[in-house]
Structure formats: structure tokens, C-alpha cells
Amino acid sequence: MNGVGENAPAGSRVRVAVVFGGRSSEHEISCSTAAGVLAAIDRSRFDVVPVGITKEGAFTLQPDDASRFRMDAAAMPVVPDNGTRVLWPDSAASRTLRVVGADGVVRELGEVDLAFPILHGPWGEDGTIQGLFELVGLPYVGSGVLASSVGMDKHFTKVVLQAAGVPVAPWVTLTAAQWDADPARWEAAARGLGLPVFVKPARAGSSVGVSKVKDWASLPAALAKAWAEDEKALVEAAVVGREVECGVLSGRAGGPTRVSLPGEIVMRTREFYDYEAKYLDGDAAELVCPTVLEPGELRELQRLAARVFDSLGCRGLARVDVFFTGTDFVVNEINTMPGFTPISMFPKCWEASGIAYRDLITELIELALEPSPVG
Ligand SMILES: Nc1ncnc2c1ncn2[C@@H]1O[C@H](COP(=O)(O)OP(=O)(O)OP(=O)(O)O)[C@@H](O)[C@H]1O
Ligand SMILES: [Mg+2]
Structure with missing residues (x-):
């Protein structure tokens, strides 16, 4: 490139x-x-x-x-x-x-x-x-302090993205103290999302503390697991669709944000992309990159990924994770420091887009040494 x-x-x-x-x-x-x-x-x-x-x-x-x-x-x-x-x-x-x-x-x-x-x-x-x-x-x-901080927090990420007109899954955020004060009210709010739901800590990673809840009786245990990682938990409507991800890089010298070809997480044996699938069970999921989308879909996804990066004020790099229902793209989350081993999705997506791993490291260093646009 x-x-x-x-x-x-x-x-x-x-x-x-x-x-x-x-x-x-x-x-x-x-x-x-x-x-x-x-x-x-x-x-x-x-x-x-x-x-x-x-x-x-x-x-x-x-x-x-x-x-x-x-x-x-x-x-x-x-x-x-x-x-x-x-x-x-x-x-x-x-x-x-x-x-x-x-x-x-x-x-x-x-x-x-x-x-x-x-x-x-x-x-x-x-x-x-x-x-x-x-x-x-x-x-x-x-990324700087604010974008890193917002990107780490799934609640505030969604608040900012929603304000920027980016589609995200409907959700409810709650603490253990809020639940204890009025469990009936919070369970009703969660039920409004419909089954299944995903329960996750607001600030964690690698799917630690994430559960898929298929019956409301399992909700309290799933919340407890999420609260073990963070005081805030999200209950989120499940999106049925493919999981696609793009690597994003800042533009050079104030140029437009760059988006890689998308990769896809194809689940083979597990129900969702949990910790085991990510790191322990090599057969559970396959990272396919680049993945196949229609040209119009590809353009829409790349535009969306750039909008996510820009609306959160990111700098340098990020990986934007998106669900594709077949008709709509729904943004799941952003990772401002995505997995970066040579076999991780972010470098694989850039490799498929013409930037080899070594050059990607060079690129990130050079972006960091560019004078800041705001001085
Ligand atoms: N709303 C949802 N609908 C469908 N699947 C979901 C949803 N939320 C999470 N998942 C599944 O659970 C996995 C982990 O959830 P998520 O990406 O939100 O957290 P995380 O991966 O722990 O965060 P991070 O990427 O910051 O480490 C996703 O990759 C996806 O497979
Ligand atoms: Mg994730």
C-alpha cells in the first residue's frame, strides 16, 4: 500500500x-x-x-x-x-x-x-x-485517553455510537446495587429485549464474563458472572447473523481513515465466540479473511467501520466488530488495541489488504510520530 x-x-x-x-x-x-x-x-x-x-x-x-x-x-x-x-x-x-x-x-x-x-x-x-x-x-x-476509555466501556461506546447514528443492539446497563434495589423492574427491562440475550461486563475483554442467556431463570447468575469483572453489566438483545470485523487505520497526514477488507469469525463447534473459542479450542472457530460480501455490502461495512472510528475520535488503529444479519449491519464493539499476533484478525485483515505484518508495525509507529492534528 x-x-x-x-x-x-x-x-x-x-x-x-x-x-x-x-x-x-x-x-x-x-x-x-x-x-x-x-x-x-x-x-x-x-x-x-x-x-x-x-x-x-x-x-x-x-x-x-x-x-x-x-x-x-x-x-x-x-x-x-x-x-x-x-x-x-x-x-x-x-x-x-x-x-x-x-x-x-x-x-x-x-x-x-x-x-x-x-x-x-x-x-x-x-x-x-x-x-x-x-x-x-x-x-x-x-488512541488517546478519551477514545481509549470510551472504547473500553461497552456502555459508553454504544451511547456515543447511537448519538452518531450508528446501529447498535438494544441494551440495558445495570449495576448490582441497582438490581438489588428493584430486581422486578430490571428483569422487566431485560425481558423487553426478548430471548436470547447476551450478558456482559461493560469493561472486560476476551469474552471473560460473557454469557448467552436463553431463559430468564439464568439471568441472575449471568449478571453475577459479569459483575465479577466490572460493577456495570450490559444485557443486550442477541443479533442473529454473521460476525464480521474490519481493521481500521488513521489516515496519513490528515487523510481519510483507512479500512481493511473484512474478516469473519465462523463458529464451528461452540455457540458463540467465548474465551475457549478465542484461545483454547483451536477447532471452535475459524478466522476467515478476507470474507465474502457483495460489493455494495462491503462498501457499507467499510463506511460504517470508518464512522465508528471517527465518531469515537480514535487514532492509530482499531478493530471494529460488526454483526451482519444479511440485510443490516449492527455494530458490536470496537477494540482500540486489537489482538495483534501474526495470526490475529487485525493483522490478517491488513495482510489481505496489502500491508504485511512488519509494515503494519512500521505504519503504526510512523502514525504515532506524525504531528498531532490538534497540536
Ligand atoms: N448482542 C449479541 N448478539 C450476538 N452475539 C453476541 C452479542 N454480544 C456478544 N455476542 C457474542 O459474544 C462474543 C463476545 O462478546 P463481545 O464481543 O461483546 O465481548 P468481548 O469479546 O469480551 O470484548 P472484547 O472484544 O473487548 O474482548 C461475540 O464475539 C459474539 O460471538
Ligand atoms: Mg469481542
């Missing part, structure tokens, strides 16, 4: 802090994405400082070694606490990182040009770490 690599000042190397792991339930997925990025990033142009966040939230300096963080069936990768602590720049005027060694000695790590947070879920995809980078004045890959 035109434009990839264009921004690269010839000869100047760019130093990237690749930040991965993190406190969310998607820690392991993030590690496996890091393995993909460390293995593929263009070493002729980029130097990498690998910053692993442990599950407890410690910023550690990790070896630049993809093989340590690969997912395999026997063991899920994690960021080990090796006793080091990475210190971010101590002022917005500095880009110098330092590290406290396990022996307590502080060492300079030199300047970095930007951070590449490949973190999923809370404390990574939700605007919090983006806020940290804003505070210390470090450019970073991906």
Missing part, C-alpha cells in the same frame, strides 16, 4: 519502548502479541526497549527475546518479576528512561522516541496508560 515507510527519515533510527503484559486478565494475550512484534519489527530501522508490566503492575525491563513470550499449549507466557523497575521520564521535557536494577543501582536506558503499548483490557486499552504517556510527554501508538 502506498505511504508505508514514507515518513521514515532515511538513516535515523527510532527507539521504541514496547510495553506489554499488564494487570488485566489479558496479560498472557498481550505477552504473545509482544512475541509477535519483537520477532517482526523492522530491526533495520527500530531499536526496541522491551518493558514488561507484571500482573501486579510493576514496570520491568525484559530481554529483547520473542521466544520468552510466545504462547504455546503447555504454558501461557507471563512477564516475570525480575526485580528491575523501569522509570519513565521525570519531566515532559525529557524522553530518557532509567531502570533500577535488581541490585538497586539506577542505570540510564537512554532516550526513546515513543511508546508502543500492546496492552489489552483495563489499565492498558482504557486510557490509563495513555494518560501516563501524556503526562510524561511521550508519543505513543494508538
Whole structure:
């Protein structure tokens, strides 16, 4: 695709802090994405400082070694606490990182040009770490604080999309306290959606805490499962249709938002795209990319995906997930830091659209280094 690599000042190397792991339930997925990025990033142009966040939230300096963080069936990768602590720049005027060694000695790590947070879920995809980078004045890959935060929250995503005229499934949002105060009222509201419904935490990911409810007697247990992940749960009307997804990238130099060819999640054995289907049961679902749509449908889907990205004020990248009923597109959600291993949907969709994995990483870094349109 035109434009990839264009921004690269010839000869100047760019130093990237690749930040991965993190406190969310998607820690392991993030590690496996890091393995993909460390293995593929263009070493002729980029130097990498690998910053692993442990599950407890410690910023550690990790070896630049993809093989340590690969997912395999026997063991899920994690960021080990090796006793080091990475210190971010101590002022917005500095880009110098330092590290406290396990022996307590502080060492300079030199300047970095930007951070590449490949973190999923809370404390990574939700605007919090983006806020940290804003505070210390470090450019970073991906959406800013507000878009990350809204995109992480399925309730507020739907509120914003609805206001932008984007079709979303009807839903009810409720907390445990609201339910306890008046269960009859909330059950009536849920029943108004009709069976089946999907119950999900507002801010989680990887289908953790998501249930399909086929009889109203199962609703309280499904809500409890969702509230275990977040105080807010959504009860959502089920949409019957295909699950299609597009990769989205910001335009270059203020140009229009770019949308990839769509992929599709084809369920083989499980009822919906739950955690097992995503990560544990390789036969449960197939990621097909590109998938087949009529030309008019394809245009409509791509227009819709760009509208979702733009109306949420996203930057850099996102994956937009949509149900297609055969006649209508209904937006399910946006992921502002989608799965990014070489076999994940987002890179596969861009590969099918002419941007190889390595070039996609380069593109994301270059987009992050473009001057911000709002200054
Ligand atoms: N309203 C719905 N109608 C039909 N299927 C649904 C609906 N909501 C969720 N699903 C199914 O459940 C899966 C997981 O739900 P959802 O995408 O909302 O959460 P998530 O994947 O955990 O979030 P994230 O993508 O942020 O990790 C979907 O991929 C889809 O298979
Ligand atoms: Mg999803």
C-alpha cells in the first residue's frame, strides 16, 4: 500500500519502548502479541526497549527475546518479576528512561522516541496508560485517553455510537446495587429485549464474563458472572447473523481513515465466540479473511467501520466488530488495541489488504510520530 515507510527519515533510527503484559486478565494475550512484534519489527530501522508490566503492575525491563513470550499449549507466557523497575521520564521535557536494577543501582536506558503499548483490557486499552504517556510527554501508538476509555466501556461506546447514528443492539446497563434495589423492574427491562440475550461486563475483554442467556431463570447468575469483572453489566438483545470485523487505520497526514477488507469469525463447534473459542479450542472457530460480501455490502461495512472510528475520535488503529444479519449491519464493539499476533484478525485483515505484518508495525509507529492534528 502506498505511504508505508514514507515518513521514515532515511538513516535515523527510532527507539521504541514496547510495553506489554499488564494487570488485566489479558496479560498472557498481550505477552504473545509482544512475541509477535519483537520477532517482526523492522530491526533495520527500530531499536526496541522491551518493558514488561507484571500482573501486579510493576514496570520491568525484559530481554529483547520473542521466544520468552510466545504462547504455546503447555504454558501461557507471563512477564516475570525480575526485580528491575523501569522509570519513565521525570519531566515532559525529557524522553530518557532509567531502570533500577535488581541490585538497586539506577542505570540510564537512554532516550526513546515513543511508546508502543500492546496492552489489552483495563489499565492498558482504557486510557490509563495513555494518560501516563501524556503526562510524561511521550508519543505513543494508538488512541488517546478519551477514545481509549470510551472504547473500553461497552456502555459508553454504544451511547456515543447511537448519538452518531450508528446501529447498535438494544441494551440495558445495570449495576448490582441497582438490581438489588428493584430486581422486578430490571428483569422487566431485560425481558423487553426478548430471548436470547447476551450478558456482559461493560469493561472486560476476551469474552471473560460473557454469557448467552436463553431463559430468564439464568439471568441472575449471568449478571453475577459479569459483575465479577466490572460493577456495570450490559444485557443486550442477541443479533442473529454473521460476525464480521474490519481493521481500521488513521489516515496519513490528515487523510481519510483507512479500512481493511473484512474478516469473519465462523463458529464451528461452540455457540458463540467465548474465551475457549478465542484461545483454547483451536477447532471452535475459524478466522476467515478476507470474507465474502457483495460489493455494495462491503462498501457499507467499510463506511460504517470508518464512522465508528471517527465518531469515537480514535487514532492509530482499531478493530471494529460488526454483526451482519444479511440485510443490516449492527455494530458490536470496537477494540482500540486489537489482538495483534501474526495470526490475529487485525493483522490478517491488513495482510489481505496489502500491508504485511512488519509494515503494519512500521505504519503504526510512523502514525504515532506524525504531528498531532490538534497540536
Ligand atoms: N448482542 C449479541 N448478539 C450476538 N452475539 C453476541 C452479542 N454480544 C456478544 N455476542 C457474542 O459474544 C462474543 C463476545 O462478546 P463481545 O464481543 O461483546 O465481548 P468481548 O469479546 O469480551 O470484548 P472484547 O472484544 O473487548 O474482548 C461475540 O464475539 C459474539 O460471538
Ligand atoms: Mg469481542
